[in-house]
Amino acid sequence: MPNTVIHVENLKKYFAISKGPFSKLFGLSDEIVKAVDNVSFSVDSGKILGFAGESGCGKTTTGMLCVRLYRPTEGNILFEGRDISTYEGSELLRFRSAAQMIFQDPYESLNPRFTVFRTVCEPLEIHGIGNRTEREEKVHTALKRAELRPPEQFFAMYPHQLSGGQRQRVSIARAIVMEPKFLVADEPVSMLDVSIRAGVLKLFKRLTVSMEMAGVFISHDLSFLRHICDQTAIMYLGRIIEIGDTETIITTPTHPYARALLAGVSVPDPRVKGERIVLKGEVPSAKNIPPGCRFHPRCYLAQDRCRRDDPVLEKKASGAEVACYMVD
């Protein structure tokens, strides 16, 4: 029975770039970067939603909003039915024990002066979970779940003694030690060697299912999404432009941007000569989002309507939800 853990509605995050303390005197208003501009989605327990897109599309910001590393400008984030978007203080702290995040850089996401034990134990200390012995056991379990065996051997180690893959597993152990219900992974394998990426990805998937968590997986590399995400959302300039079943989107994308993106991925097979779709121009700055459909200046299907109206996500023939007027 699907159990929606996280439900996001109309999420917006705008950053104001101040032009200096005296700018208002000269009539210059702050520039607004619309990093996330009206995003909605849900994730069920035991499932993983992937966010894909190029740099600047807002996927990392979305992930950070979900774990409240940022405060939304607008919109609701419902976690197990409760709106956490405005939580502060002790409410926020309680939320943190149930929602965690794994970061991209295995070399920088661990405090170089903390032992592995300390890193993984810290969440328990902060939230006052268990006594000394119980904490040791929980750390032990977390490391074992992250496939660092034997766990005791890793207690006294420092990050610089570990390989990239091991460090990332320590980050995972830290994230799961409080048995959260929601886990966001921001490009967790992009900086790891190719031959060990698969192991870490599959660990993430296994844990999501076995610990009954809802997972969000952020990646600019589309090839990995296919293997661990149940659903995928493709973002462009702060908006989800296509969302649906992963296999559908990867093999038969509908939105023109999604099609170009997937056509652009190199395939490890010399005989596959795919047609590349070349888009005009470059991604505009999030400070100046084009009117109407934000993709229209670069779109090969754009018509008048696209320049005026901003499409919303609608279910199309493939089964995915797509924000485009020009496709079925």
Added chain:
Amino acid sequence: MSLLEIKNLKIHYRTKNGVAEAVDDVTFSVESGNTLGLVGESGCGKTTIAKAIMRLLPPNGRIAEGKILFKGRNLVDLSMNEVRKYRWEEIAMISQSAMNALNPVARVGNQLIEAMQAHRQVSREEAGRRMAEVFELVGLSIERAKDYPHQFSGGMKQRAVIAMALMLEPELIIADEPTTALDVLVQAQIILKIKELLSKLSTAMILITHDIAVVAETCERMLVMYAGKVMEHAKTDDIFYNPYNPYTLGLQNAFPSVKGERRELISISGFPPQLINPPPGCRFSKRCPFVLPICREQEPILEEVGPEHFSACHRSADVEEIRVKSKEEKTWEKEKVA
């Protein structure tokens, strides 16, 4: 005669813990106008080889043994003056995150002109003309020549760097991870552009990358390295469709694809051996699921397993069985974790 011939190259790094054998007995060649993809994970030695060819090794690195023959001349023996002559003129290099190679306070066009004038006695006009030529070759509009690097997008900077490498019409370009830091669509554009350039000009290229998909698209031949050694070397098609080396098979398993059937993603457990006093035998033996006792004692030599197809493995004879088994996940499952 091959354009570039690497023979039994050994490169060592002096570290505080001892001497790291970063490149060990590597042999391969590149013909005029051909492309070679040099593939491997971090620490395998591919960038070290590139640096050695350009004589840009850091102070603690040295070419311990072997030859680097470019058009018959051994580059290892040359004096720094002679090195400066062939660098950029005959062999050009585009290094990783080359976008940072651009001087942020100089206009892009000027940087290309000055790069040329540093090597040849040419007037500014001549250099300017050549600059316009290469700008067109890489697909940059000439008006952008007066811009500063920060005004260029990532993809444009990469094109500018490629343009700089082409200024002196080198015969060989070494591109070290030219697309790694780029977004999908930009990467696609640069790859297209590289392919176009390669077919138009008669420049040879060594493309260094960890991404076999990029090699699949751009290179005629491919060389797989691991922990300083050559594991397999053949036509790209052959490596993908007739792989012999277990490491190559493991690597292919690790690369998912957005096209075709959804394959099982399989990891290789463990991590690369240390390069200081490396263990005896095959350097991949600790992680190889097909290891035999001989693999731990004797280093396999690079032998010919097919037409222009070389692999370093004791079990080349069992290749059929190995290919089948390597597709199964349980073959690669081991206790020690990466």
Added chain:
Amino acid sequence: MAKKEFSERAVVFRHFLREQREVFRGEMLSVVGLIIVGIFVVLAIIGPHIVPYDPNEAIVDQWGLIPEDKTPSKEHWFGLTRFGHDVFSQTIVSSRTAVVVGLISAVMVVFVGATLGLLAGYYGGWLDELIMRITDIAYGIPFLPMAIVLMTLLGRGISNVIIVVVALFWRSTTRVIRAQVLTIKERPFIQAARVVGASDFRIIYRHIAPNVLPMVFLYVALAVGWAVIAEASISFLGFSDPDSISWGQMIHFVFAAQMFRQAWWWFLPPGLCIVLLVMSAFWIGLAYEKVVNPRLKIE
């Protein structure tokens, strides 16, 4: 399964020691500095007990007169002062003043400066502005004139010298520590600490502070040097504690007795000691400088 309880503290301590040993590996000069400072510390502790003569008692002959010839001799290795005191004993006993003032001031200077730097760097905004502007003002204050004013107000005494040094030298560490904090703040492990629920206090003191330690140690080493020179200057000008001896004070008396052109044996020992101690402290700093700025490392 019976498990021995894991002792985090023991691991951390051992790691810290190993780390410090690593810092000094290959740094001959820094090790020499460490040894020399060590010798001075030992002298500071046992000095008064091992000196051949009481530094405050004049050497007199059977008629109660101070010897005419004050130059160095077999009995008095560094000779005598104008007032008949044994220079060697005075020099040794003065180490106590130098070491006490040097170490205590250095630690306090860096503590104050680092705390302000941590707060300014972490919180930013108005707190940062405020602290930085106060630091700017502190920079504008010339040391010696202000030191004289403060000593006049506070009176003479070692603790006042320490107060003066701390009050005027904290400014140097603040800016540098703040800059380090700004870079550390952006590193993902800080975000990770936040996501796990760490409070600002915990992030500043458990995560950021330990990572600025090498910089802190560097500045402690430098501050020892500054403090010793500062104390010597203050004493030289005549503001030293009349109840204790220091090198600066000794030199002050040489000048007051107008014997600096003749009595080289009297001012050379204290002068050289000052130079030696300060240089040694700076040499120790060299080792930490290499840690803080890895680009100085030559492989």
